[in-house]
Amino acid sequence: MRFDSLLDSLGHTPLVGLPRLSPSPDVRLWAKLEDRNPTGSVKDRPALWMIAQAEKDGLLAPGCTILEPTSGNTGISLAMAARLRGYRMVCVMPENTSEERRQILRMWGAEIIASPAAGGSNEAVRVAKGLAAEHPDWVMLYQYGNEANARAHYETTGPELLADLPSVTHFVAGLGTTGTLMGVGRYLRERVPDVKIVAAEPRYGELVYGLRNIDEGFVPELYDESVLTTRFSVGSADALRRTRELLDQEGIFAGLSTGGALHAALGMARKAVKAGERADIAFIVADGGWKYLSTGAYEGTLEEAESRLEGQLWA
Amino acid sequence: MAIEVRIPTILRTHTDGAKAVEGKGSTLDELFADLDTRHPGLRGKLVDGGRLRKFVNVYLNDEDVRFLDGLGTELADGDDVTILPAVAGG
Structure with a gap:
């Protein structure tokens, strides 16, 4: 593939199957590798x-x-x-x-x-x-309220995903600004009957929730609850464990928010298996693990890694 | 039936500093009413006009209750409820 400049090479990221983590031939997981973008992330x-x-x-x-x-x-x-x-x-x-x-x-x-x-x-x-x-x-530019954030995903990520996986039943991504979920979610809802849009929200250590009062909370202006099917809170222990499983079993070296998305994706996969339904579950690999090496997330026991992450904004 | 409820730092003034408390109820609404008898004022911080406050998120076994049945969400023994203030990501 040839592009006029680095900026022009945005998007068109691979969608790869996860043959080892998928529970069965009828319930499959797919990772969209957004680390293959110009600076290495979905952003x-x-x-x-x-x-x-x-x-x-x-x-x-x-x-x-x-x-x-x-x-x-x-x-x-x-x-x-x-x-x-x-x-x-x-x-x-x-x-x-x-x-x-x-x-x-x-x-x-x-x-x-x-x-x-x-x-x-x-x-x-x-x-x-x-x-x-x-x-x-x-x-x-204010990513939390800028409609071009969600529109980027409506115009690019969503169409790429549907073209590569017309049989998609679930879309799972991390919830931060909510732009990915709003943009891809709306695009898929308009085209795929009964598609499930699932948010994986990182749950950090207590320090991060240290507001002075509850009215200081924050909900991004882009957020529209009606686009989502459901929303899970994923703690650092689960996110870490899944990040390592993705590395060990499928060879994908991802950042920690991806572990959170995979955790929610596996939860949806388990539900589909239980219900005897087929599922093609796509989730976003938001970035690679490079930027998180110094957190010690990839070394030692999970307990050690989890304690090192306490108080860190890991997603 | 006992349900464990995790309390965020900001609301621990109502629980004498306890990080987690136990309560009972067959729905989330009943659970909050039960908690309020021992931790006065807590319910008012979570619920306003029969709805969850905008900046309060409540999770039942890690799933946001707004996508279940809100305050009417049914609870079972051994369930795990987490209360968190809404914060920004990104």
């Missing part, structure tokens, strides 16, 4: 679409500053594109994120403003909104 899709839309709307011109609250991957995608397009990139990132993410962001020239660990991404959003108010000339 390249929304990031590049949000930039393209902002350029089209006349909000961005060379020399502009982009501001974004991000726990890592969206910032990395935006930083790469900003470098190529001549923008300055400022990321607000919780301090309890892996060192690799910081190094990669700096490598592409992004400036990082740390937000407090307690409160996780909620705090990053709050700090970024404050900065946006102080700097009205900065452009906050």
Whole structure:
């Protein structure tokens, strides 16, 4: 495959079967390898679409500053594109994120403003909104509420998936901004009767939920509950265990949020087997494991790895 | 019948700091009413006007109860209920 530039090579990722983890020939699991994107994560899709839309709307011109609250991957995608397009990139990132993410962001020239660990991404959003108010000339693309985020998946991820797997019965992905699930979910619902759209939401250690009061909670503006069939909370122990199973049994080296999605996918597979129904369950491999090596997730016992992840934003 | 309920840090002022409490009830609504008798004020933090509050997520055996029957979700002995504030990802 030949492309005019790296940005043009976005998407068209492989969908691979999981012959060992699938419970039977009638109930099959399929992994969409989104780590095969320009900067190595699914976030390249929304990031590049949000930039393209902002350029089209006349909000961005060379020399502009982009501001974004991000726990890592969206910032990395935006930083790469900003470098190529001549923008300055400022990321607000919780301090309890892996060192690799910081190094990669700096490598592409992004400036990082740390937000407090307690409160996780909620705090990053709050700090970024404050900065946006102080700097009205900065452009906050705001992945949580930018419709180009979900549209990127409606226009690209969804069609790719359905073309490769017309018999799809379930779609499973991690829930963060909700963009992947909203975009792919809507696309599939319009075309596949009774398709099940399943969210796997990471459940972190307590520190991340350390809000001052319950009204400080956050629900992304993009989120529309009616698109989902159901939503599971996946703790770090289950996410870790599944990440390692994917590595050991299928050879796929994925990040920890993928383990969360696989856990929910296997839960749906078990239900289908029990009900005697056929199923083709596709889930998203959001990124590779490279950025999480320093967390120790891939070494030692699961218990050791889990304790090392305590308090970390691992997805 | 006993159901274990995990309480987030932010609501432990109602449980004398306990991370988990036990309650009973055949539905989630009954469970919250039962908990409120021993942990006054807790129910009001979770429910408003007969519905779960916007920034409160409740999971029954890890599944979001909004996709089950909400407050009417039926419970069984040994079930595991987790309460968490809604937080951002991404």
